[in-house]
Each structure stands twice: as C-alpha cells, then as structure tokens.
Amino acid sequence: MPRLNVNGQVREVDVDPDTPLLWVLREQLALTGTKFGCGIAMCGACTVHIDGVPTRSCGLPISAVEEAQKIVTIEGLSPDGSHPVQKAWLALDVPQCGYCQSGMIMAAASLLEQNPKPTDEIINQEITNICRCGTYNKVRAAIHMAAERGNAG
Amino acid sequence: MNAQPQLSRRRFVVGSAAAIGGLSLGFHLPFSSEALAQGAPAAAPEVNAWVVVKPDETVVIRVARSEMGQGTLTGLAQLVAEELECDWSRVTTEFPGPSENLKRSRVWGNFSTGGSRGIRESEQLVRQGGAAARQMLITAAAQQWQVPAAECRAQKGVITHAASGRSTTFGAVATAAAKVPPPGAITLKDPKDWTIAGKPLPRLDTKDKLTGKQIYGADLNFPGMLNAAVKASPYFGGKIASFDADAIKDKPGVRKVVKLDDATVAVVADTWWHAKTALDALPITWDEGPHKALDSAAIAATLAEGLEAQDAFVGNSAGDAKGTLAKAAKTVTATYAYPFQNHATMEPMNATALFTDGRCEVWAPTQNGEASLAAAAEAAGLPPAQCEVHKLLLGGGFGRRGFQDYVRQAVLVAKQFPGTHVKLLWSREEDMLQGFYHPITQAKLTGSLDEQGNLTALHMRISGQSIMAFVRPEAMAGGMDPVVFQGLTPKSPEGMLGYSIPNILIDHAMRNPPVRPGFWRGVNLNQNAVYVECFMDELAHAAGIEPLAFRRKLMANHPKHLAVLNAAAERIGWDTPPPKGVARGCAQIMGFGSYVAAAAEVSVENGELKILRIVAATDPGHVVNPAQVERQVEGSFSYGLSASLYGECTVAGGRMEQENFDSYDVVHMHQMPKVETIAMPSGGFWGGVGEPTIAVAAPAVLNALFALTGKRIRTLPLKNHSLA
Numbered sequence: 001m002p003r004l005n006v007n008g009q010v011r012e013v014d015v016d017p018d019t020p021l022l023w024v025l026r027e028q029l030a031l032t033g034t035k036f037g038c039g040i041a042m043c044g045a046c047t048v049h050i051d052g053v054p055t056r057s058c059g060l061p062i063s064a065v066e067e068a069q070k071i072v073t074i075e076g077l078s079p080d081g082s083h084p085v086q087k088a089w090l091a092l093d094v095p096q097c098g099y100c101q102s103g104m105i106m107a108a109a110s111l112l113e114q115n116p117k118p119t120d121e122i123i124n125q126e127i128t129n130i131c132r133c134g135t136y137n138k139v140r141a142a143i144h145m146a147a148e149r150g151n152a153g
Numbered sequence: 154m155n156a157q158p159q160l161s162r163r164r165f166v167v168g169s170a171a172a173i174g175g176l177s178l179g180f181h182l183p184f185s186s187e188a189l190a191q192g193a194p195a196a197a198p199e200v201n202a203w204v205v206v207k208p209d210e211t212v213v214i215r216v217a218r219s220e221m222g223q224g225t226l227t228g229l230a231q232l233v234a235e236e237l238e239c240d241w242s243r244v245t246t247e248f249p250g251p252s253e254n255l256k257r258s259r260v261w262g263n264f265s266t267g268g269s270r271g272i273r274e275s276e277q278l279v280r281q282g283g284a285a286a287r288q289m290l291i292t293a294a295a296q297q298w299q300v301p302a303a304e305c306r307a308q309k310g311v312i313t314h315a316a317s318g319r320s321t322t323f324g325a326v327a328t329a330a331a332k333v334p335p336p337g338a339i340t341l342k343d344p345k346d347w348t349i350a351g352k353p354l355p356r357l358d359t360k361d362k363l364t365g366k367q368i369y370g371a372d373l374n375f376p377g378m379l380n381a382a383v384k385a386s387p388y389f390g391g392k393i394a395s396f397d398a399d400a401i402k403d404k405p406g407v408r409k410v411v412k413l414d415d416a417t418v419a420v421v422a423d424t425w426w427h428a429k430t431a432l433d434a435l436p437i438t439w440d441e442g443p444h445k446a447l448d449s450a451a452i453a454a455t456l457a458e459g460l461e462a463q464d465a466f467v468g469n470s471a472g473d474a475k476g477t478l479a480k481a482a483k484t485v486t487a488t489y490a491y492p493f494q495n496h497a498t499m500e501p502m503n504a505t506a507l508f509t510d511g512r513c514e515v516w517a518p519t520q521n522g523e524a525s526l527a528a529a530a531e532a533a534g535l536p537p538a539q540c541e542v543h544k545l546l547l548g549g550g551f552g553r554r555g556f557q558d559y560v561r562q563a564v565l566v567a568k569q570f571p572g573t574h575v576k577l578l579w580s581r582e583e584d585m586l587q588g589f590y591h592p593i594t595q596a597k598l599t600g601s602l603d604e605q606g607n608l609t610a611l612h613m614r615i616s617g618q619s620i621m622a623f624v625r626p627e628a629m630a631g632g633m634d635p636v637v638f639q640g641l642t643p644k645s646p647e648g649m650l651g652y653s654i655p656n657i658l659i660d661h662a663m664r665n666p667p668v669r670p671g672f673w674r675g676v677n678l679n680q681n682a683v684y685v686e687c688f689m690d691e692l693a694h695a696a697g698i699e700p701l702a703f704r705r706k707l708m709a710n711h712p713k714h715l716a717v718l719n720a721a722a723e724r725i726g727w728d729t730p731p732p733k734g735v736a737r738g739c740a741q742i743m744g745f746g747s748y749v750a751a752a753a754e755v756s757v758e759n760g761e762l763k764i765l766r767i768v769a770a771t772d773p774g775h776v777v778n779p780a781q782v783e784r785q786v787e788g789s790f791s792y793g794l795s796a797s798l799y800g801e802c803t804v805a806g807g808r809m810e811q812e813n814f815d816s817y818d819v820v821h822m823h824q825m826p827k828v829e830t831i832a833m834p835s836g837g838f839w840g841g842v843g844e845p846t847i848a849v850a851a852p853a854v855l856n857a858l859f860a861l862t863g864k865r866i867r868t869l870p871l872k873n874h875s876l877a
Contacts, residue, residue, distance in 0.1 A: 033365015097222030134791025
C-alpha cells in the first residue's frame with residue numbers, strides 16, 4: 001500500500017496510485033482544509049508543501065510522491081494557528097469567504113521560507129492563487145506583516 | 154498503520170458534540186436533527202428569537218442571512234449586540250433553520266441573501282430583536298429586585314440599579330427574562346450613539362478559516378456517506394439520448410448510476426474521486442436539442458436587431474428625446490456590448506442530503522435557506538415541515554447560490570439511498586457549464602449637444618436578456634422587466650439616474666437567447682454603468698468639455714450622486730495633471746440603494762493595461778462595519794475588473810465554450826490595483842455595499858484608458874482588444 005508522510009506522520013493509504021494527492025488528503029485522511037477548486041492546478045486552493053515546495057495537489061498522483069517526501073497541509077502548518085503567516089492573517093482579518101485561504105496561506109508561508117522579505121513585485125509573481133472575493137490586497141499586506149514580525153508577531 | 158483513516162468513517166469530522174451544542178464558532182448546527190425531533194430548542198433558554206444567553210454569559214446571536222464572505226454575519230451580530238448592550242467579546246452566532254423559521258411564523262424574516270440586502274433589509278428587525286431582549290433582561294432583573302425597570306440600565310452584559318447599588322448579569326437573569334412578555338414599544342438607539350455597530354470590529358468567522366478547521370459544504374463527511382458526481386446536458390435545452398451504465402459498473406467504489414431527469418445523470422460511489430472518474434468514463438450520448446447551431450455571433454445578431462426594433466419597454470422617459478435628436482445639429486452615437494459571465498465561486502456547487510422514511514435533511518451552502526428548503530421538500534416529495542436545511546458558510550456565492558438546482562439534485566440522489574448521507578459535488582467543469590449566467594446585452598446610445606456643449610437629449614436603447622423573464626416571470630410588470638433598468642430610473646430609492654437630461658428615453662427591447670440568466674453580483678448595474686458612464690465620457694469629449702465638469706453640469710439636482718463623484722475625483726487628484734504616461738477616468742452610479750463613484754489611474758506598458766490606483770467613494774446611508782465596507786469595495790473592484798478585463802462566456806455549437814479557469818480567466822494578485830476606499834455615509838437611508846461598486850470599476854478604467862490612448866473600448870472584455 002502507498003505510504004505518505006503527512007504532517008509528520010507516516011500514513012498508509014489504500015487507493016489507486018493515480019489518485020491525486022488532494023483526494024487522498026481529503027477522502028482518505030480526512031484533511032479537508034486543503035480545498036478542491038478547479039482540478040487542473042490553476043486556482044491554487046489545493047496548495048500543500050512537499051519538502052517545503054508549494055505544490056498544487058489536485059493534479060499530482062500519489063504515485064509521484066515518495067514516502068521520504070514530507071507533505072505539509074494547512075492542518076500541519078502549525079499546531080495552533082501560530083505560524084507567522086496565520087498570525088498576520090488574523091491581525092489583518094484577511095479572509096472573506098475563506099475557501100481559497102488555506103491555499104493562499106500555504107503559498108505565502110512557502111514564499112517567506114524562500115524569500116524572507118519579498119517585495120510587492122515578488123509577491124505578485126509568486127502568489128498566483130485565485131481569490132474570487134478579492135482579498136489580494138489584504139493578502140499582500142499580511143505577507144509583508146508576517147515578513148516584518150516573523151515569529152515575534 | 155491504518156488506524157487513522159477509519160476515524161472519518163466513525164464520526165462526523167467536525168466533532169458532533171460541539172456542533173449539536175451550537176457552540177463551535179466555525180460550524181453552526183443550532184437545530185440538530187435530534188433536537189428538532191424532540192422539539193427542543195438550543196440547550197440554553199432563548200430570551201427571544203434573536204438572543205440566547207448562556208449561564209456562562211456567552212451570548213448567541215441568531216443570524217438569518219447567509220454568510221458567503223461579505224461579512225453580513227458579523228454586521229448583523231453587531232446590530233443586535235448594539236441594542237442588546239451585551240459584551241461583544243462574549244458574542245457567538247448561529248444560523249436558525251429555515252424549517253424552524255416556518256414553524257415560528259417566519260420570526261426571523263427573510264433568509265434570502267442577495268441584492269446587497271443582507272443588512273439594509275433586516276436592520277430594523279434585528280435591532281428591534283436586540284432591543285427587546287435587552288428590555289426583557291432588564292425587566293427580569295428589576296422584578297427580582299422589586300424596583301422599576303426604568304431605573305435599571307444594561308451595559309456590556311451587566312444590569313445595574315444605581316439607586317440601590319445592585320447589579321447582575323445577563324446570564325443570571327436569562328431564564329427569568331425568557332418568561333417576561335416582549336415589550337410593546339421599542340425605541341432604537343440613534344446611530345450616532347453606537348458603540349459596537351459602526352465600528353471596524355474584526356469578523357467573527359475568521360479564525361477557523363486560517364487553520365483548515367472551517368467546514369464548508371464540500372468538506373462534509375458523515376459515517377457511511379456516499380459521494381455523487383453529476384453531469385447535466387451541456388447543450389442548452391439538450392437531453393440525454395442514452396448512456397451505458399454497464400460500462401462503469403465495475404469501476405472501483407461505484408454503487409449506482411442514477412438518471413436524475415431527462416438531462417442529468419449522476420454516479421454514486423464510496424469517494425467523490427471514484428464517482429468523478431467513473432462519471433468521466435461513462436459513455437453518454439447527448440441529444441443536443443433545438444439550439445445546437447446556436448453561437449455567440451447568432452446571439453449578437455439577435456441583440457443587434459433589437460437595438461433598432463420598433464417595440465421596446467420604456468424604463469425612463471421625459472420630454473421628447475426622439476424629436477430632439479432628430480432635429481439636433483450635433484449628435485453622438487455609440488453601441489456597446491456586455492457578455493455572459495459565470496459566477497465562478499471558488500467552492501463548486503454542492504449539497505449533502507439524507508433521506509429517510511418521511512424526513513429529508515440537507516446541508517448546503519445556500520444564499521437562501523428557505524428556497525433550499527422548498528427545493529428539498531419538492532424533490533423529496535415531502536411537506537417542508539418534514540424537511541430541514543442546515544446552512545453552512547459559503548465558499549463564495551455572488552448570486553449563484555440563490556439558485557437551488559444542486560440542492561434538488563442532491564435530494565434526488567439521496568432518495569436512492571434511504572438512510573445514507575449522500576454528498577453531491579460538482580466538478581469545476583460542471584460549475585462552468587451549468588451556470589445561471591450574467592445576462593448578455595447590447596446598448597445603443599444617442600445624445601445631442603447644443604452649441605454650449607449641453608446634453609439636450611439622450612436615447613439609450615438596451616437590447617438583450619431579461620433575468621426576471623426567466624427567473625420570476627410572475628414579477629414582470631406587463632411583460633416588462635423593471636430590473637433591466639437598474640441605476641437608470643427617474644425616481645427610485647434603489648437606483649435612480651444621477652443626471653438631469655431634459656429629453657430622455659431609456660428603453661429595452663427584450664431578446665432572450667436560450668441561455669439561462671441569473672443574478673450575478675452587481676446584476677444589471679454592471680453593464681448599465683459601462684453604457685452610461687463611458688458614453689458620458691464620449692459626449693464630454695465630443696462637446697470639448699472635460700469629463701468631470703461635463704458630468705457636474707448635469708448633476709446639480711443629484712447632490713448625493715455628485716458628492717461621491719467629487720470625493721473620488723478629489724482623492725485621486727483630478728485637478729492636478731497626472732504623471733507622464735498616466736491618465737485618469739471616473740464614473741458614478743447609484744444602485745442597491747447606495748451612491749458610488751470611482752476614479753482610476755492607468756498606464757499601458759508593452760501593450761498591457763496597468764491600473765495604478767483606483768479610488769472608490771460610497772454613500773450607503775449607514776455603515777455598520779467600516780472594515781467590512783472597505784473589504785467589500787476591494788472585492789467589488791476585483792470582481793468587476795475580472796469581468797471587464799477577462800470575463801466572457803462564449804457560445805458555440807449550442808453550449809458554453811469555457812469549462813475552467815484556463816479559459817475563464819480572472820484577476821490575480823498581480824493585476825489587483827491599490828484600492829482607496831472613502832466611506833461617506835450621509836444617514837437617513839440604508840443602502841447595500843456588496844455590489845454597487847462593481848459597476849463603476851469598468852467605466853472608470855475604460856474612461857482612463859481612452860484618455861490615455863484615444864481608444865474607446867465598447868465591447869467587453871478588454872482582452873479581446875489590442876492596446877499595442
């Protein structure tokens with residue numbers, strides 16, 4: 001049976017190897033914080049980290065993921081919502097409907113890992129998730145805030 | 154190793170104990186099936202329909218309208234809390250059930266959440282609810298102390314009798330207060346005395362949206378739940394000719410292939426992924442129906458014919474527009490067009506249903522819980538009293554979730570599996586192909602100018618689709634759809650034209666292609682603002698008058714329209730020259746009871762439009778939460794710019810061509826301009842906030858683009874035009 005390392009735990013899943021990671025997370029592991037938006041890796045609602053790299057899980061078959069690779073979902077980003085990005089998101093009250101926000105937060109957290117002080121231009125380039133409510137400006141501001149405050153925030 | 158996965162099979166993932174108590178902030182099931190069956194309300198006694206105070210001083214405020222991101226949940230709670238005089242830090246909320254509303258003679262009023270009505274149409278009801286509960290709590294305390302209630306006051310959840318120095322809490326007297334008769338006369342606070350309402354308080358529904366804990370409809374999981382994927386005919390008026398269920402019956406997890414109606418088939422499986430992949434593999438032959446030759450060009454030709462037709466419904470008429478235009482020395486004419494749009498909510502349509510003997514329950518993200526209940530009851534073949542709808546937070550609505558097709562489908566599937574929960578979830582492709590699309594219209598505008606550049610007459614002919622003719626034909630006025638004239642009517646608290654033009658005729662030649670239209674955030678105000686506000690710019694340029702000055706001359710009798718326009722123009726620095734390579738444009742309109750204006754600064758780099766700044770001014774009468782108003786304005790620009798820059802659903806071969814975000818593009822982070830919001834409530838009326846600003850986004854930007862390039866965009870979206 002395929003084995004996946006999700007949020008620090010090795011999980012065995014009984015599914016066809018071409019099942020996308022998104023549906024394994026949501027339907028086998030009950031981790032529904034990672035959302036289904038488009039199914040073609042365009043909207044980013046399904047973004048998770050694989051070895052720290054932001055990855056759209058809806059188009060990624062689990063056969064392409066090695067057991068050694070560390071998958072982190074929104075549920076595993078921090079134990080209690082205390083990741084600097086989550087704290088900045090709370091401080092600026094970023095979400096509206098909230099459905100895209102798991103993916104936004106995962107994309108933002110990964111960006112800050114790679115680039116602790118991103119400029120607006122870099123944020124514009126790197127955050128390509130879709131939000132239909134229009135939270136983009138608050139997302140941008142919250143990324144700056146998280147960069148500024150880090151764990152101190 | 155395999156211990157974890159069964160968890161989800163054993164229990165409802167959100168934690169049923171928290172859900173049944175209605176305590177969980179993120180997930181509200183105030184009337185669980187168990188509680189309803191026993192006829193028992195929530196655990197703590199309610200003071201009245203709006204307010205439950207628990208012994209631990211938690212105040213549960215009931216919110217009838219849906220929350221889809223627009224912040225109404227928090228705003229309505231603020232209005233109740235303001236009158237209740239409770240401690241805001243103790244406030245939590247819950248959604249009453251639509252069936253419960255019916256049982257209690259609709260004590261919570263209308264559940265429908267659209268038309269930017271969430272707050273403006275319920276503010277009286279909820280403020281009175283909060284005020285009545287406060288008076289009952291005070292009366293209960295006064296009776297215990299045997300003092301006149303008039304000598305007691307409430308503040309932050311504490312009731313005091315100053316003369317005797319006594320005090321108590323809401324929680325301590327809630328049970329007694331529930332038995333106090335509701336007060337006869339209620340006096341509401343003057344908004345200028347507000348301390349909770351009117352303040353930029355954080356939303357009540359943020360926390361769980363940051364950790365993945367928030368459960369949306371698409372996330373539901375019940376023990377033994379089955380999953381359904383569904384496909385309806387993509388052809389307008391098409392049907393299923395045949396399908397071969399045997400071809401997929403051995404696919405993993407598949408339980409059943411269900412034909413829901415002439416045009417719709419669902420595959421039910423253990424997981425949604427199994428259901429979806431099996432449905433994709435199901436051989437279906439479509440009967441393409443009567444419109445298989447229909448395409449966008451044919452629809453455009455039908456609408457173009459309407460621009461010149463004799464017969465039209467009149468929405469605004471004064472003086473003699475046609476006569477004046479015929480005799481005028483100088484006229485300007487232009488034709489505009491606005492395409493179909495899909496709502497494209499981030500969360501695709503879904504609903505979960507449980508059908509058992511004589512009872513049907515539905516869990517749904519819905520903009521209208523009562524309409525969901527009606528749809529569920531009809532599909533179940535049961536009276537509404539034997540059904541209930543549990544409302545969830547919506548992953549976007551924008552008008553789409555006022556329609557109940559997905560609820561009906563879920564119930565029809567669940568009827569095949571009595572006693573088992575079935576979750577029905579659409580693919581993005583299904584969501585794009587089964588829309589209730591923003592109506593398609595064209596408009597031809599002709600204006601005449603005298604030698605001083607005064608606008609002497611205007612004829613605006615709208616040709617195209619009527620939403621009401623499709624959705625609510627019974628609401629038509631003698632065949633006319635009044636909603637077509639949003640923002641264009643002579644006198645209306647909802648949206649009157651902000652210009653005084655001596656000779657005016659605005660009329661509508663209804664042309665309804667066989668594509669189902671719906672209410673799309675902003676509705677008809679979207680295209681009407683493009684038509685009028687871009688044409689005003691055209692007239693100004695033809696008259697040789699600066700566009701803002703041209704408008705001001707026509708707006709002397711419309712001080713509220715003018716005030717927002719002036720505020721937006723002033724903030725953007727209209728009177729100072731823009732930087733080199735930058736130009737400005739403005740627009741104003743009234744809709745959903747509010748006055749809105751926008752001013753934009755744009756440039757073009759490498760043939761690509763850059764929106765450098767956009768300023769919005771809005772006068773909604775009253776502002777309940779300025780922070781949420783700001784977010785709604787930003788969101789309105791995002792939504793409006795998505796439509797005007799990229800949004801377009803096109804028809805070929807009798808069906809929509811766009812099936813996902815790869816062909817239906819929207820604004821992303823890098824296209825989102827800096828937004829400055831001026832909220833300027835002038836009092837005396839209540840207007841909506843979620844929609845009107847959408848309408849001024851496109852014309853402000855397009856007018857700026859003209860000022861910069863001399864290129865007048867009259868057919869949306871902009872992506873179809875070269876700016877090089």
